[in-house]
Amino acid sequence: MRLHTLCFTPFVICLSALASSLWAEDTEKPELVWHDVSDWGVEGRAWTEEERFNYFDRFPAQGKETLREAVWNLSESPTGMMARFETDASEIWVRYELRSEKIALAHFPATGVSGLDLYARDGEGKWRWVQAARPYSQEVETKLLDDISPELREYAAYLPLRNPVNKLEIGVPAGTEFRGLAPRQELPIVFYGTSINHGVAASRPGMVHTAILGRHFDRPVVNLGFGGNGRMEKEVGDFLERLDAAVFVIDCLPNMGPDLVSERCVPLVNQLRKAHPDTPIVLVEDRRYANSWIRPEKDAFHDRNHAALQEAYRTLKSAGVKRLYYIEGDHLFGDDSEGTVDGSHPTDLGFWRQAEVFKPVLKKALKGR
Known part of the structure; x- marks a missing residue:
């Protein structure tokens, strides 16, 4: 019992010191x-x-x-x-x-x-x-x-x-x-996308690629990322067409398959172009799963998804749609499989790398905006 008491006494002292420290911090709180x-x-x-x-x-x-x-x-x-x-x-x-x-x-x-x-x-x-x-x-x-x-x-x-x-x-x-x-009056960069735009799984809000790009270009950003639900929907487009944007970035492919891309991409771009004849529009391929290199079916899915968006892009360009830009998805998170937490969602490293891929394209799109 004596030994037990001796071992316990320093613990009590530590707790008492911690409590005193916390109390001191509370008492030093300034008038705010x-x-x-x-x-x-x-x-x-x-x-x-x-x-x-x-x-x-x-x-x-x-x-x-x-x-x-x-x-x-x-x-x-x-x-x-x-x-x-x-x-x-x-x-x-x-x-x-x-x-x-x-x-x-x-x-x-x-x-x-x-x-x-x-x-x-x-x-x-x-x-x-x-x-x-x-x-x-x-x-x-x-x-x-x-x-x-x-x-x-x-x-x-x-x-x-x-x-x-x-x-x-x-x-x-x-x-x-x-x-x-007050919010700055410059036209914002508007992102419409998936859980990746929504910020999963950034360690903090400022590390999402949309925020990184906002600081880089020193512009306001509107983030319309919806985890699992970025699907190029007309109903979202109805709101987008009511926005004055510096550029629209459409980054929905991680939540879509090739058939849905073929069905919805061209109508959404045409909807935005009708409302905003001169506003740049950027189409973004889906990132490849970081482990798709050993998953043939997943890799083939990305191939089909990318092909569907590329075909939509060619169709729009052939129809005379101007100021349309394209970002490929293969290198968004880097090439070493270290940029994600679960294969799909970026870590801070993945978000930073994605921002670096976006920067040159957005720089061109934002010229004169």
């Missing part, structure tokens, strides 16, 4: 002023003048009646939305409420599914990562970072990728300068 991002607006939120059920829904309320239920449900997550602000605060807090108790998925971490990701511009005006919130419950209030050099700078907070958000506030110590930055 909270700012609701909906007061000045977030980028990536399209159709801003139309009624919504929730501020952070990606589609306006009308979509609940016209879109497939699965698409609508997935659109309730604020994927791709970004709140910009300026502050000279030496520490930054966030407070937000998540709608789903599914903070993480088996192959998709909580920091990506439900986290908030903070970037700032450095002295040269480049976006640099700062910190990500690690959500622990549906109600998150946490200090993102302290000991920040006290100078006025621009920040951007990416919202969670796969968990609907009811409210988001940024907190800074009382007496510091803070200004919410």
Whole structure:
């Protein structure tokens, strides 16, 4: 018993010290002023003048009646939305409420599914990562970072990728300068696609290729990625044609087969071209599964899917459709099979590689836009 007591005593002391440390941290919390991002607006939120059920829904309320239920449900997550602000605060807090108790998925971490990701511009005006919130419950209030050099700078907070958000506030110590930055007026890059566009399985919201490309081109982005449900649907096209975009990127093949590609690609492009005669449109092949090199049937499927999109592209070009661009899928995640978590969805490495493949094509498409 004596030995047991001696072994247990340091553990009690450690727990006591930990509790004291946590209590000290709580007592040192500064007086904060909270700012609701909906007061000045977030980028990536399209159709801003139309009624919504929730501020952070990606589609306006009308979509609940016209879109497939699965698409609508997935659109309730604020994927791709970004709140910009300026502050000279030496520490930054966030407070937000998540709608789903599914903070993480088996192959998709909580920091990506439900986290908030903070970037700032450095002295040269480049976006640099700062910190990500690690959500622990549906109600998150946490200090993102302290000991920040006290100078006025621009920040951007990416919202969670796969968990609907009811409210988001940024907190800074009382007496510091803070200004919410309204969404930029430049035409956005609009992505319509699948779970890959939706961000599965990025470690944090800023690592999706759509976000990487938004920072690279320093443009607003609208992310219309719907896990398992990006299928070139006319009903989604009905919303797309009401958007003024710098470029439309159609990246739906991972959720489609050759017959569906042949059926829907040409009509969707024609629908967008009729509404926007001069807006560039980019068609993207599906990535190959990273292990398709030892799965002949899967590899053959990708061949057929790519061939169907190539045929649609040739048909559109032959019909005189201008400003149409094409991205091949074979090298989107690289050539070493190391860019995915499950063969299908990218890791951060896969997202980065995909962005690198997109960059030269988007650079051409965005010229003069």
